[in-house]
Amino acid sequence: MGPRVREVAVIAVLYRGGETAIRCLESLFTAWDAAPTSAHSLKVIAVDNASGDGTPERLREAHPSIELMMQDRNTGFAAACNRGLREVAPHALIVVLNPDVAVDAGFFRALLTATWDDTLAGIGPQIRSADGSLEQSARAFPTAATGAFGRTTLLSRVFPHSRPAGRQLLAQPESGIAAVDWVSGACLITTRRIIDTVGPFDEGYWMYWEDADWCRRAANLGLRIEYHPELLVVHHQGSSSKSRPFATIVAFHRSAARYYRTHVARSGLSGAMAQIALGARLLIKLAATVIRR
Numbered sequence: 402m403g404p405r406v407r408e409v410a411v412i413a414v415l416y417r418g419g420e421t422a423i424r425c426l427e428s429l430f431t432a433w434d435a436a437p438t439s440a441h442s443l444k445v446i447a448v449d450n451a452s453g454d455g456t457p458e459r460l461r462e463a464h465p466s467i468e469l470m471m472q473d474r475n476t477g478f479a480a481a482c483n484r485g486l487r488e489v490a491p492h493a494l495i496v497v498l499n500p501d502v503a504v505d506a507g508f509f510r511a512l513l514t515a516t517w518d519d520t521l522a523g524i525g526p527q528i529r530s531a532d533g534s535l536e537q538s539a540r541a542f543p544t545a546a547t548g549a550f551g552r553t554t555l556l557s558r559v560f561p562h563s564r565p566a567g568r569q570l571l572a573q574p575e576s577g578i579a580a581v582d583w584v585s586g587a588c589l590i591t592t593r594r595i596i597d598t599v600g601p602f603d604e605g606y607w608m609y610w611e612d613a614d615w616c617r618r619a620a621n622l623g624l625r626i627e628y629h630p631e632l633l634v635v636h637h638q639g640s641s642s643k644s645r646p647f648a649t650i651v652a653f654h655r656s657a658a659r660y661y662r663t664h665v666a667r668s669g670l671s672g673a674m675a676q677i678a679l680g681a682r683l684l685i686k687l688a689a690t691v692i693r694r
Contacts, residue, residue, distance in 0.1 A: 408442050408493040409509070410593075412485035413500045414478050415449040417456050421637050422500035423463050429504060430464070436509035444468065444493070446485040447500070450475040477607035477652075478586070486601055489593050498634075499587045502528070505633035512590065512632060522599060522624035523591040523616060525584025526632030527574050536636055537570040538585035539628035542617055543610075543657075544665060574630035581628045582620065586612030588634050598622065608649060610656035617664050646690050654683040 411429055415422055426445065433443050448470045449457040461469050470484060482497060489495055494512075498504075508526070515524065528536040571581045589612055599619045602611045616626050658679050666672035 408444055408490045409438075409496065409512075410444045410446065410489040410493045411496045411498055412482055412489070413445070413447050413498050414481040414485070415447050415452055415456055415460070415500050416475060417452045417454045418500050419454065419456055419459070422456055423460055425498075425500055425503040425637065426460065426464060426467065428506075429498075432504045432506050432508040432510075435506050436513055438509065438513065441513065444489075446470065446488055448472065448481040448485045450477070450481050477604070479602035479606050479608075479611040480604040483601040483604065486593075486596055489596075491593055493593045495591050495593060495596065497586055497589045497591070499636070501637045502587050503635045503637065504588075505635070508632055508634065511629075515629065515632075517592065520623065520625055521627060522595050522619035522622075523584060523589055523626050524629050524632070525581070525590070525626070526588050526634050527572070527628075527630035528585065528587060528634055528636050531635060531637050535572060535574065536585070536587075537572045538587065539570075539572040539579070539581040540583055540613075541569050541571060542582040542620075542664070543613060543660060572628060572630075577630065579628045580625055582626065583613045583616035584626055584628060586615075587636055589615075590632075595619070595624070599624070605659055606656045608652040608656065610653075610660045614660055614663065646694075647687060650686050650690060651683065654679050654686075 413422075413426060426447070429443070429445060445464070445467045447457070447460060447467050449472060451472055451474050457469055457471060460467060468488070470488075472481060472484070476484075486495070496512075525539055528538040530536055571579065573579065599615065599622060603614050606614060619626065658676055661675045661679075662672050666675060
């Protein structure tokens with residue numbers, strides 16, 4: 402870490418979540434207390450996307466030191482995160498954190514010893530699910546092959562150790578720190594200096610894929626992204642998306658289409674074909690959700 406970094410700013414975008422959000426943000430203070438932080442200050446910014454269920458009020462009561470920013474409507478993840486980023490000090494280290502992600506007790510102790518140089522844009526930690534299974538939070542930039550061997554596809558689940566899956570899914574904790582294409586926005590670590598260089602999140606992504614887009618823009622500037630498995634967090638997935646399953650499924654596919662048009666499509670025809678394929682996948686996902694419910 403550079404000597405000018407004095408503030409660690411955590412930005413969490415809330416949309417409901419209740420006790421899960423409160424417990425996960427509480428993990429920040431536990432980890433902070435366990436780290437040698439005398440030369441640094443912790444600033445936690447929670448941007449509430451019009452939860453309407455009492456979550457922000459309960460959060461304020463549980464942790465009065467958190468800076469709570471209330472929005473009158475749900476502007477989506479990228480826009481809400483950008484609002485929080487505008488409140489961060491010029492030389493701060495930034496942790497973008499989902500409110501359903503709890504950091505390990507040693508998280509800040511490890512983070513404050515990380516080395517940053519002028520070409521490092523962002524770091525992603527090792528992410529485990531609540532059951533202990535590894536999440537593939539470090540990946541190759543999406544291509545057409547991602548539709549077949551992406552993180553949640555059937556082929557990757559059936560053949561997780563296949564060569565195509567291995568080229569897409571890069572989270573390998575046993576290999577140590579590794580350069581990767583992009584890391585999950587569930588926990589993405591960067592600096593204010595880098596945000597000023599790369600730019601904020603693209604607010605055209607209401608939810609999903611804004612992390613891949615941001616890392617791609619960083620790579621286009623000659624910057625790199627790293628996976629740091631010594632940093633550990635636990636993802637209690639879906640505390641917000643479960644309340645709006647259809648909206649989140651639609652948002653995922655719209656964002657995937659936007660990413661493909663922006664960074665992958667080589668022609669109008671390939672963009673149209675991707676749109677058709679994503680549209681078909683969207684209908685299948687929506688139908689499956691209706692059947693399950």
